[in-house]
Amino acid sequence: MRPVRSAAGLAVQLVLLAALTLPLAVSSSLSPPSAAENLQLRLLYAGDTAGNLVPCG
Amino acid sequence: MGGLARRVSYVRKKVQMGQAAVFVDAGGFAERGMYAALKNRFLLRAYAVMGYQAVNLAEADLRACGDSLLSQAQAWGVPFVTCNLKYADGRDLPYARRYVVLHPWGEGKGAVGVFGVALQDMPAIGRATQTWWRKEDPVVCAKGVVAQLRKKCDLIIALVYGQDSDAARFAKEVPGVDVVIAGVGTYNIRGPESANGSVLCVNGTQGKYIGDVTLEREPGGREWKASAGELFPLDSEVREDPQVAKIVEEYDKALREELRTRPPAP
Numbered sequence: 001m002r003p004v005r006s007a008a009g010l011a012v013q014l015v016l017l018a019a020l021t022l023p024l025a026v027s028s029s030l031s032p033p034s035a036a037e038n039l040q041l042r043l044l045y046a047g048d049t050a051g052n053l054v055p056c057g
Numbered sequence: 058m059g060g061l062a063r064r065v066s067y068v069r070k071k072v073q074m075g076q077a078a079v080f081v082d083a084g085g086f087a088e089r090g091m092y093a094a095l096k097n098r099f100l101l102r103a104y105a106v107m108g109y110q111a112v113n114l115a116e117a118d119l120r121a122c123g124d125s126l127l128s129q130a131q132a133w134g135v136p137f138v139t140c141n142l143k144y145a146d147g148r149d150l151p152y153a154r155r156y157v158v159l160h161p162w163g164e165g166k167g168a169v170g171v172f173g174v175a176l177q178d179m180p181a182i183g184r185a186t187q188t189w190w191r192k193e194d195p196v197v198c199a200k201g202v203v204a205q206l207r208k209k210c211d212l213i214i215a216l217v218y219g220q221d222s223d224a225a226r227f228a229k230e231v232p233g234v235d236v237v238i239a240g241v242g243t244y245n246i247r248g249p250e251s252a253n254g255s256v257l258c259v260n261g262t263q264g265k266y267i268g269d270v271t272l273e274r275e276p277g278g279r280e281w282k283a284s285a286g287e288l289f290p291l292d293s294e295v296r297e298d299p300q301v302a303k304i305v306e307e308y309d310k311a312l313r314e315e316l317r318t319r320p321p322a323p
Contacts, residue, residue, distance in 0.1 A: 039211065039274045040284075041161055041169065042076055043258075044068050044267060047083030047218075047240015049060075049100075050117070051263035 060264040062297035065107040077161035083240030084113035084218040087121035099308035105133035113173030113216035114139040138173035141198040170206035176219025229253035249283035
């Protein structure tokens, strides 16, 4: 963008900037994961806290 | 019980804000024996505030807690799951769901299905032959759940109460399960490792460790792999969560009172 020289020019540039960036933000928050996406998940787990099931054999 | 306060503290410290994470329990939490009723009540009070997203039920848990405490725990917020434990007359247990569907990447951005299955019961010491519940075929029940979850989930996790060899066989017999988490024994640690098309994780350490695995699905792929994983010891290096530590403190106080009024037989 060219440097702005007036308040009106600044307003126009802000509107243009918002118009350009808003669809990107909305689409990234609503788009479902596609097969092309790299998905990561942290899995935290515990089990047999009581220790009732003793391995045998 | 002290390990519970460290378990939740580890989860809250390690999972960064906004990071996709799931926190689950493979079951076998309830104790049997003298004073166990008191302990199980406090343990489930702690489970209710620990932030679990799914807690599997074992037959040992049904036997030790009973219908009433499990109902109460579900009302407190413990998210029980089981796909093959039912009342003896075939009705579903009202405090457990067959599975839960989670959205760790945010709403509308993919889903994780978690279900529970009881494979094995604890050793038969003084066990009644008649029970108020029944265990249905785990493989048949699990296949039914997986068929439903496959339509709506990117990742399917099975919480299995049983030996690790049985859990590995379960992964083979129930195709479509991405991750099998088994909890067995007093010191039994395995994985994450590849087992019959699934990632197998075993954490049977009486709560002394927490499993922490990072799963990854490559772009264009269907298969999930463990890109990092460890079983972290919950020793004194891990700070205790104050909320759960307070419940443990209340339990200690209640136990002392119980021992005073109902001392163990000489």
